[in-house]
Structure formats: C-alpha cells, structure tokens
Amino acid sequence: MSTARGKLRTENAVVIADKAAAEIGTELFGKYNKLRSWLLLWRLGLPTLRGVIVPAWSNDIASEVRLFARGIPASALLLRSDSLNERGDYLPAGDLVNLADLDVACCRYLELGRLVFLLEPRSRFDDLYSLSVGFSTSTSAVVEIVGPGFDASDLKRGDASPHQWLSVELGQPGDDWRVTGEKTIQGGHYRQSWEARLTKVARLIENEDRSLHGLDVRAAEEWLKKHQYPLLLEHRERYPPIPRQRLKAILAQTRDLPLRLASLGEQHAAFVVSLSLLGKNAAPVYWDIVWPSAKFVIGDRKT
C-alpha cells in the first residue's frame, strides 16, 4: 500500500482513511474539484467515508483496492468519479459495485479520462434524510432536505424539489441560530415526488444490476423489500420533517465552515455542502462541497 509521501506518484492508488492521507491526496489530485472537496471533509474532521483514489487500472492497483476492501471488510465499494473539465452531462456514478465487477466498472470511467474514487459501501436506498446546506455569507445559510428513501443526488441533480426548505440566520460564532423561513412539502406534492423517486429507484437498480433490465416500479418495490431498504416504502404518504435535534447537530457541524475553509485556503463567495443521515440510526456522512465557479466548464456567455 502506498503510504510514504516520498514514494507517491499520481499513477498510484492512494488510500484515504485519515487527515494526513487526505493532505497527501490533495497534493496529488487537488485539481479535481469534487475529489478535493471530499478530501477537505477529511481535513476538516467531518464524518465522511474512507476510500481509495484510483487514477488508473492495473494488477497492482487492483490488489491495493482488494486490500482496502478486505480491511473494511466489504464485498462491494461505492464508485464515484471526477474530471478535470467537468461538463453538465457527466456520467453519473454512486453505484455500489461488487469487487468482481470493479475492473470493468472502473475502466468504463477511466477510459473517459475520468478519475475514480472508491468508498466504503453505503447504499443510496438507505438514506433517512439528505441535505444540502448552502452558504453565501458566513452568517446565514439555506438548507434543503429530502426525506426517507431519497438521496443526495435528488437535490444535487434537481430530480426532486426539496421536501423541506429552511432559511437560517447563523449569527456570529457562539450565537444561537434561528430559522427565518421554512416550507414543508404537503400531501399531493409529496406523493408525486415519491412516485418519481420510485421510478428513479427502478432505473438506479438497473444500473447496479444489468440483469434486471426493464424493471418496473412494482418490481422496484419488491427489490427494496427483498434487500431490506424499507425507508422509502415506509414513507409513502407523508414527509416526516427532520427532527429539530438532528438539524441542530448538523448546523453545529457546518455553521463555521466558511471560516474553517478559508483557513485551509479555500475562500469562496458561495458554496454548498452535501450530506446524508444514513439508516434508521441516522449516521451522518458528508459527501462533498460544491463551489459554483469550479463545478463545471461553461462556454463563454459573451460570444
């Protein structure tokens, strides 16, 4: 396993399991914005997943990945990817990939010139709440939330309207925060959102298991039951607002992010941090940070 700083090169796999490794990873791959933001989460001490950065595929790297998986232990890993020149039509990731299928899956992304990072396995069908917290000043934030059985991509990729939206005045460090605006989705709208999510779930299941081609929503329901992901099915009719205590804990973790990021040389006028509370015990996992100016390559609006 590559751990000694002097031996590291950008063609090696790099295991990220602590702050020191995240700093090395940033030195090597800091130009990849999504990846850098995950490494920043490690450097900030926020709860995030262990992983291994895969810049290429070879027998040596495959061995390192297997070793990483064995140490968890895991029979599948969560595949994410990034590009130096991300476009809006990037190939989505987020699939859980069995170890036996990793070579094909990784090469599919690597051949597109992308970099892969493989994380501890967490299913996107098992999120109790997913949140985006947006900062445009250091004293206020907007929080968007989707509920049980939805995932962070619903917010980030605009596949769902938030089920709950809050505007929060954070005040100065040490002040109590207060909600200055709030809206929660109601009956019919939630039901529509739920149906759309189930349709998306059917598509996502197909992505993870190509043998299930043509899955309809009823079969997707059965799949969720069989694989013991009950959250979406248990919340078919009504969105349960996030408990205030959970929101309080998240805001306690995130409210000073503008200042903490600036102290790491990441000074941005606006950014969004994404996280999920996983499973019925609502374990927080932070996914990434998005900076508007660095997310995508955009054509020139003046021409």
Add this chain to the structure above:
Amino acid sequence: MAFEIKGRAASPGVYRGVARILTDQRNFGRLRKGEVAVSHTASPELVLVLDRAGAVVTDIGGVLSHLVVVARGLGVPAVVATDNASARIPDGAIITVDGSTGKVTVQTTGAARRSVSGQ
C-alpha cells in the same frame, strides 16, 4: 393576455425572452442565444445551455441544485419548483422570469399563440 406561474426564486434578476421547452439533451440545440430554457427537472445537463440561455425555469428542483448554483454564479435568472411550467408554457411564448420573486409571466398573444397553433 397573460397568466402567471409561481415557483421558488432561485437566481435573482428579471429577464424577458422566448421560452424554449427542453425535454432532453437531444433537443438542447433548439435553444438559441437569449431564449429562456424551460425544463421539467433542474438537471445538471442544462448547464450545457447556460452559455446562451437568458434565464431558466423548471418544474422541480431546489435552489441548491448544481444547475441553479452555477446559474446564480453566472448571473442567469432562475425560477424552480413551479410544478408544471414546462406543461403550461407554450414553446415559443414570450415570458418574463423574475428570479428574485419566483414569478413567471407568460404572454399568450401574437407569435406565441401562432407557435402553439403551428405545432
């Protein structure tokens, strides 16, 4: 004649232009410079038209979605979570997007009406 659609104010600014209903990436080429992109979801694929869209309107999506975050950074007015704008706005209609209030005003006279009847 005009009617209004209400959504969530997502990126400030007021813009008036021709609405172009975009159903998927294959018809993004229909959007000409200065037209308003109207879509069902706030998909990040729509970022591909932000180099020429005058404004963005979507049926669903939030103000922290990738698309809207980037639109805000570029100063492109946007209204999201209108529920049904892509179904109610005729392709080619003249619309006014107020990204500060979340209001979309749809003109249903003249060219827009002809465009609808011509479909």
